Each structure stands twice: as C-alpha cells, then as structure tokens.
Amino acid sequence: xSSSHLGIPKGTRDFGPQTMAKRQYIFRNIRxxxxxxxxxxxxxxxxxxxxxxxxxxxxxxxxxxxxxxxxGDYLKATSEADYQQGFVELLPKIASKGLRYDLTVPFARYVxxxxxxxxxxxxxxxxxxxxxxxxxxKGRYREFYQCDADVIGTNSLLCEAEIVAMINxxxxxxxxxxxxxxxxxxxxxxxxxxxxxxxxRQTELAVSxxxxxxxxxxxVLGELEAKGFKQNQLDLLSPLFDWSGSYQELQPVLSEYIxxxxxxxxxxxxxxxxxxxxxxxxxxxxxxIINPCLARGLAYYTGTIxxxxxxxxxxxxxxxxxxxxxxxxxxxxxxxxxxxxSFGVDRIYDAMEQLNLFIEQESNACQVLLIAMDxxxxxHALGLLSKLRSNQVSAELYPDRVKLKKPLNYANKKxxxxxxxxxxxxxxxxxxxxxxxxxxxxEELTEAQLFGKLLET
Amino acid sequence: xSSSHLGIPKGTRDFGPQTMAKRQYIFRNIRxxxxxxxxxxxxxxxxxxxxxxxxxxxxxxxxxxxxxxxxGDYLKATSEADYQQGFVELLPKIASKGLRYDLTVPFARYVxxxxxxxxxxxxxxxxxxxxxxxxxxKGRYREFYQCDADVIGTNSLLCEAEIVAMINxxxxxxxxxxxxxxxxxxxxxxxxxxxxxxxxRQTELAVSxxxxxxxxxxxVLGELEAKGFKQNQLDLLSPLFDWSGSYQELQPVLSEYIxxxxxxxxxxxxxxxxxxxxxxxxxxxxxxIINPCLARGLAYYTGTIxxxxxxxxxxxxxxxxxxxxxxxxxxxxxxxxxxxxSFGVDRIYDAMEQLNLFIEQESNACQVLLIAMDxxxxxHALGLLSKLRSNQVSAELYPDRVKLKKPLNYANKKxxxxxxxxxxxxxxxxxxxxxxxxxxxxEELTEAQLFGKLLET
Numbered sequence: 001x002s003s004s005h006l007g008i009p010k011g012t013r014d015f016g017p018q019t020m021a022k023r024q025y026i027f028r029n030i031r032x033x034x035x036x037x038x039x040x041x042x043x044x045x046x047x048x049x050x051x052x053x054x055x056x057x058x059x060x061x062x063x064x065x066x067x068x069x070x071x072g073d074y075l076k077a078t079s080e081a082d083y084q085q086g087f088v089e090l091l092p093k094i095a096s097k098g099l100r101y102d103l104t105v106p107f108a109r110y111v112x113x114x115x116x117x118x119x120x121x122x123x124x125x126x127x128x129x130x131x132x133x134x135x136x137x138k139g140r141y142r143e144f145y146q147c148d149a150d151v152i153g154t155n156s157l158l159c160e161a162e163i164v165a166m167i168n169x170x171x172x173x174x175x176x177x178x179x180x181x182x183x184x185x186x187x188x189x190x191x192x193x194x195x196x197x198x199x200x201r202q203t204e205l206a207v208s209x210x211x212x213x214x215x216x217x218x219x220v221l222g223e224l225e226a227k228g229f230k231q232n233q234l235d236l237l238s239p240l241f242d243w244s245g246s247y248q249e250l251q252p253v254l255s256e257y258i259x260x261x262x263x264x265x266x267x268x269x270x271x272x273x274x275x276x277x278x279x280x281x282x283x284x285x286x287x288x289i290i291n292p293c294l295a296r297g298l299a300y301y302t303g304t305i306x307x308x309x310x311x312x313x314x315x316x317x318x319x320x321x322x323x324x325x326x327x328x329x330x331x332x333x334x335x336x337x338x339x340x341x342s343f344g345v346d347r348i349y350d351a352m353e354q355l356n357l358f359i360e361q362e363s364n365a366c367q368v369l370l371i372a373m374d375x376x377x378x379x380h381a382l383g384l385l386s387k388l389r390s391n392q393v394s395a396e397l398y399p400d401r402v403k404l405k406k407p408l409n410y411a412n413k414k415x416x417x418x419x420x421x422x423x424x425x426x427x428x429x430x431x432x433x434x435x436x437x438x439x440x441x442x443e444e445l446t447e448a449q450l451f452g453k454l455l456e457t
Numbered sequence: 458x459s460s461s462h463l464g465i466p467k468g469t470r471d472f473g474p475q476t477m478a479k480r481q482y483i484f485r486n487i488r489x490x491x492x493x494x495x496x497x498x499x500x501x502x503x504x505x506x507x508x509x510x511x512x513x514x515x516x517x518x519x520x521x522x523x524x525x526x527x528x529g530d531y532l533k534a535t536s537e538a539d540y541q542q543g544f545v546e547l548l549p550k551i552a553s554k555g556l557r558y559d560l561t562v563p564f565a566r567y568v569x570x571x572x573x574x575x576x577x578x579x580x581x582x583x584x585x586x587x588x589x590x591x592x593x594x595k596g597r598y599r600e601f602y603q604c605d606a607d608v609i610g611t612n613s614l615l616c617e618a619e620i621v622a623m624i625n626x627x628x629x630x631x632x633x634x635x636x637x638x639x640x641x642x643x644x645x646x647x648x649x650x651x652x653x654x655x656x657x658r659q660t661e662l663a664v665s666x667x668x669x670x671x672x673x674x675x676x677v678l679g680e681l682e683a684k685g686f687k688q689n690q691l692d693l694l695s696p697l698f699d700w701s702g703s704y705q706e707l708q709p710v711l712s713e714y715i716x717x718x719x720x721x722x723x724x725x726x727x728x729x730x731x732x733x734x735x736x737x738x739x740x741x742x743x744x745x746i747i748n749p750c751l752a753r754g755l756a757y758y759t760g761t762i763x764x765x766x767x768x769x770x771x772x773x774x775x776x777x778x779x780x781x782x783x784x785x786x787x788x789x790x791x792x793x794x795x796x797x798x799s800f801g802v803d804r805i806y807d808a809m810e811q812l813n814l815f816i817e818q819e820s821n822a823c824q825v826l827l828i829a830m831d832x833x834x835x836x837h838a839l840g841l842l843s844k845l846r847s848n849q850v851s852a853e854l855y856p857d858r859v860k861l862k863k864p865l866n867y868a869n870k871k872x873x874x875x876x877x878x879x880x881x882x883x884x885x886x887x888x889x890x891x892x893x894x895x896x897x898x899x900e901e902l903t904e905a906q907l908f909g910k911l912l913e914t
Contacts (some may be wrong), residue, residue, distance in 0.1 A: 006569055006570050006788055008501070008506065008566075009506060009553075012504060014499070014501050016571065016574075017497035017581070020497070020498035021497075024498065035822075036849075037846070037853065038851055041478070041481065043471070045466060045469035045470065046586065046588070047523075047599075049464060051462075066528070067526040068526070069524045069525070069526055069548075073543075073544045075543065076544075083532070083537065086530075086532065091526075094526075095526055096466075097466050099525075109465075110473075113471075114471075114473065119871060121867075124474070133529075143502055143503055143504065151856070154856045156856035158839075158856045162854075169846070280836035280837075281840070282843045331463055378734070378737065379736075379737035382615075382734060382737035382739075383739055389494070393493075394495055395493075395495060397615060399616055400611050400613055410578075414497075414576060416495075
C-alpha cells in the first residue's frame, strides 16, 4: 500500500501529542469533579447487542447505529431470498451487535442487569467514546467522547442542584467563565400547551420549540401553524420567545403566565426548589437561566431539563441533560427516577481552542533532555537519568550519537525547557552544562544545583 | 424487552465501580511512568479502513477482525452474483471499516501519514481498547485494553534498556515484585538455526520454540522432526531448552555456543550492551533473564524481543514487545527502526487479583456522607457540602428523606468512612454528629474540628 492512499475513516480523528495533552487536561478535570461529587466510575462494552440498542433512539437513530458483521461466515444463516428482500430484512441475520450510540442506554441496561447488587441511589459517571454514522460536519464527529454523570433511584431535586454545582465546578476548573446553564421543566412545557389552549400537544410543540435557536421565531410559528396550531394559540405562545433571563427576573412573570395549569405550576415549583438548593450550595454566580422554550429532543425526559452553552463560542450546546422517570422501563424495570448530565468533550475542546483557554501547562510534559557527548559518557548520563526520574522529574536521554543541532532541535520541537550536556569534561569537573531552551543561555552546574533548580519550578 | 433476556456480547465485560477503581489504579500508574520516561500520548480512531488492517496480522488475524457494515443501504453496491460468491467475496462490497486489532498497526499508519510533522525519534504511548473476534476463554477477551509505548526512528539500544527500566518502574508502583523479564534477540535465534546446521530455517524453528511453555520440550522436538529437522540438529538444539537464567550465568555459555555464527554473535553482543545500559541505569534487580528459546509470534520483530511473566500468577505473559526494523514499510515508509512494549492491563488486573495485590485505597473515593435530618436542615447541609468539596474532600448529601438505617447502609455499601448528621439540634448547638462507620462510634464536633480530622487523614 502506498503512503499516499493512507487515511482514516471520515468523521474520525487521530489525536497527536499536543491535542492529547489538552484533551487529557479536560478529562482529568471533569473526572476530578465527578469524583469530588461522589459519582463512581462505570465502563460498558463498546459493542452492545442490537436488541439492546435498536428502537431506543427513534428511526433516525437506528439508521445511525454502526452494526458489526457477525464473525466467520456471516452469510451462513441467510438464503438468497433474504438477500432479495433487501438490506433492512437481511440485517438481523448477518449482524447481532452494534457500537454504543450514547452512554445512557448502556447505563440503563447495566442498572437493570445489576439491580440486585446496586445500592440505590446509584451515582455513576462514565467517560467513553460513542459512535454515530452521522454526516460529519463542524463540531460533529462519527466517534466522539461523552462524559456522563447520573443519579438513579431518587426523585430528590437536591440532585438537580448538585448537577448545577457540578457544571459550575467543572467550568471553573477549565477557566470557562462566560457560559449559561439554561433550565426548563417538561411539566412547564406541558403547562404551556394547556394555557395556550392546546392541551396534550406538548410533544409537537416541543419539537418545534427545540429549533428556536436554529431557525428563529418566525419559522417556528410557521411550522406550528402548519401543524394546525391556531393563530390565537400562537399569539399566546409567542411572548415566551423573548422570556429568557435570570431566575429572579423571570420567575414572577412565568408564575403569572402558568397559573391556570396545575401541572405547569408544579413544574415551576420544582424549578423554584432547585434554585433554592443551588443558593444553599453557596454558588456565587450559578449562571442559571430559565428558558421556557428549552425543549431538548430526547423523548425520555419527564422533569427538569438542562442545556449549557459557552457564550462567544460558535459551537452549540456543550452539555445537556435532565430528569427521566422511566429510563429503565424499556428494559423491564419501571418506575426508577433519575437525573443526569452529559458533557461533550469534543465540543468543549473546540470552544476552548476558539476562546484560547488552554493556558495551563501540562504538568507531565518532559522537563529535561540529557545529551551524552560521547559513548563513554553514556553510563554517567543513564545514572543521572534514573536519579531525575526518582525525583519525579520527567526526563529522557537522546538515544543517537549525532551533531548537537539535532537533539537541540528535538528539545525545541518537543517543548523541553532544559537540556543537559554530559561529556568527559563535565564528568571530570563534576559540573554539567545546562542549556535553557527559552533564552538560549547556558551555565555550568553541579548535579545538586540542577536538582535545586528543578524542584523550585 | 424483558430484563431476563438482557445481556452483553460474549467476551465483553461491564466494569462496575469496584473493578473500575482498581483498573484506574493500574492505568494511572502505567501512564505516570510512561510520562516520566517522556513518552507522549497518542489516540487513534477505533475504526480503521479495512485496507489498513487487512493482511497485517496473518490469515488468522484477518478472520479475527471485527468488520463494520457500511451505513445506509449497505447492499447497494452488490448484486445477486456477489451474494452467491460467498461471504469472503461479498465482504469488500458491504464493509470498508473494521475495529482496531492492536495499537501497533494504527501507530505505523499514523507515523507514515504524519511523517513530515513528527520530530524523530518519536516516543509515543497509547492506551486504548482493541477488539478481536477470538474464542473467549480465561484471560482472553474480545474487547481488552493495550498500553503500548514505542520509540521509532532510532536503532539505539539505549531504548531497549529504557524499556527494561520502564517495566521495572511500573511493576514497582503496582507492588508486583515477583516477575521475570525474559529477553532474546532475533539474530541470536537466526544464529541458533545456523549453528545447529539449519541455516535459513529460523522461522520454522521460532514457531515451534514459541510453544515450549505450552506443550513442553518433547512435543516441540516432535514438531520439529515432523518439519524435517534432523536428529543431529535436534541434539544440538535441545540443550538450549534448559538454558534460561540470569544474564551473568548464561552469557558465557551462550557466547561459546553461538561463536561460529557471526549473526548470532552480533545478537548476543546487542544483548550485552542492553545489559550494560540497564546496569548504568542503576536498577538493583532488573529481573532480566536471557531465554534463547523466546521467540514471540509476531513476524515484524527483527532485533531484541521481550516477554514479562508474573511468577505464581496463572495468566501467561502480561507484557511483551521487541525491536522492528521495518514496521512502517507496509505503508510505504521503509527503513525506520523502532522498539516497543505492550502492557496487557486485563491480564495484569487478573494477576493482581490472584495475588491479592490491590492493597492501596483509591484516593478519590467518597469520604463523607451528609444526612439532613429534616427539610429545614438541608440548606445548612448543602452549605457544609460545598465547604467540604472546596477543601478537596469528596462528599455527598443523601438525597432522600428516609429512616436513618437506609443512608447508613448506603455509606456502608459504598465504603464511605464518615457519616455526618445535621438536624435542628446540631444547627442550634453549632456541633454536628459524626459517625465513624468502621467502629460505629459517634461524637459531636464543630465544623472546624471535622475539617481538622479530615485533613489529618
């Protein structure tokens, strides 16, 4: 195979060292906060049985699942008639497994399979890639990571407040300061459909409202009209489009608006309680915004819903979630309420790049490059190398005997700040030559002085 | 779907919180050592084009690749004649991608694609799952992690010594003390086939020698006889079966044995130099054993080869690697020498379980469970919760209002050492009740006293 034809599948990416350092920085901080909040790690297989995945993400989702061919003679259970029926009918005979599409369905499957061993409420986090055969575009990949945290087995609104606090803590650690946590409640959406005189049509309403940011209010109204919503209903609805704001501003307005719907009022009361809990947590600026038009596509949400956007980043939402009353019902365990949040690391990465927020140095990058000036100096260099590492210093010895220019260029490209030269002169004098790559300065130090320098940084 | 039919694909596993804590402990230590040795992280996509994967792992490997069905109408490029030709012929028309089988081929593909941007020597590490449609059995899974570190772009034997030091450092951190690093050299194997009078037959020889541990010397000799090796050749070979030992013991014996083969002597000279470098690194007990019968299956090795076994663990080798002179040649970039090592985390995990080596506590486990005794105490409890987390303490508030027995049971099951009870009495008195789950003792403390306790542990 010639190197010019080499490639990777569309919508997937290699992550080289520079990108990896930044990605690890994001993962490390998310994980640290999840654990600080006492969520416990879970990992599920990349492959799930198609019987577990199919029908959980709607028709479109089923099409976006990656299916894995059965191994060996995958045609052995098929006949020519199966082939003639077409790809949909043939599929179950040649593929029984698919790649994970999200972390939520595998989590529900895990909870149901292990329900007798799990102590509820179960707080789990999961950070793994998912795969979708979607059309690749900016910010949308075919393999990407999700970082999910869910509490399942309680309907306490303390959990919602914890999620707000967790978003706050993660973004603070990542130095992302300008963002909004939009919050809404499915019951409030139901109430809205009641008070505009279209009770029971909340799903149609939500599907259109979900597009508000993308297509704008006029097109949303047009779409609803096409669905048969009446002009007087739309007149009652449209003021909501402008109502997005801090909790204090919007709560009284919404309270008045929704007062004739007991369900809507119950939803708003839940949001009130979440807000109170968040206040008790002492978060100075929770950046919490009630958005009565926030709908979120996923059908399984039944209570609060969240969506986080980073202001000034052209990337869409970076984080979303909500409460579900019956996630595990699809697998035969009904009535277990939970609430969860999912962080999209790939989008957070893109936003941080756009906003130039990767300011912290990776602590694990190599600090010292040793260069042995001749073969006889190698044993001495190796001894120093071991000493450096025993003292928690990341270090390496340039392996080849070449002109000095090459290892210096290597240190430069790899961002190694210190280069240490060791030759017979250095060994004799008991001093090593230390070159500072940022200034180009060089000085003679004893090993003890070198360690002193390294430990002070 | 009823919960009784739920399952995961054969050969795959869910990793619940207890298992994950142990796995993360292994990953964390391997990563820390890789970075201390100045290897840089790389991640490649789970899916690779089948043109990249096929033909790289032998015929058996090709069969063990997981293939992914093209999305949409995967039959659209096929005809009934293709179907009739059978599964092998149909495959390229319905699947163009497969799941990663190891980390070495994707690494070679990455190096070739990015050869102009990479600064050589390139030291990369990669810790990702791989997939093989193998028959599942004890210690063999269909999805498992590999942790690889490779240096590519240098033929310096300093790199081999570094790998020995790295194995040593990783196992030391994991408290695995009783293990052996077996080392051999492909040139020494070639030399052996020369000195027994079967020059050029080193591959046949190696394939049989590779089975020595599994089937024993008698069957190996039988197999070689069946391949046409003569009795006098086998008589010359068989003493080697007993020659495995420390470098000091075996070096003179092997040196004498191989003296008539220049290639074999060159291989042994390489091993000598590796041993000298390891000594210079100051490793007290490198556990390095020359095993002239160590062959390792993979065809691409051309120099030193390594294999690590944990003594007293019934698990096979946990780590292996070697030098290759032409790994990237398959993708059109010939003549780039490198050396690498791969750690099998799943086997290391199994061995550590067998040997009861998971002695360290996970540092990130939850330390404090707060219980609010009544709704009025929740705001106070939430405030304390935030304070604990700001002080690096992992803590949670039990979300439901239930009898005390339930949260105490929760703390017990989750291994949370401290439970803090907060009710109106506690708030009034300024003291909180702290219960120590290990002893069952309880005492009244001020918040300041609680923080004092937590910081001293």
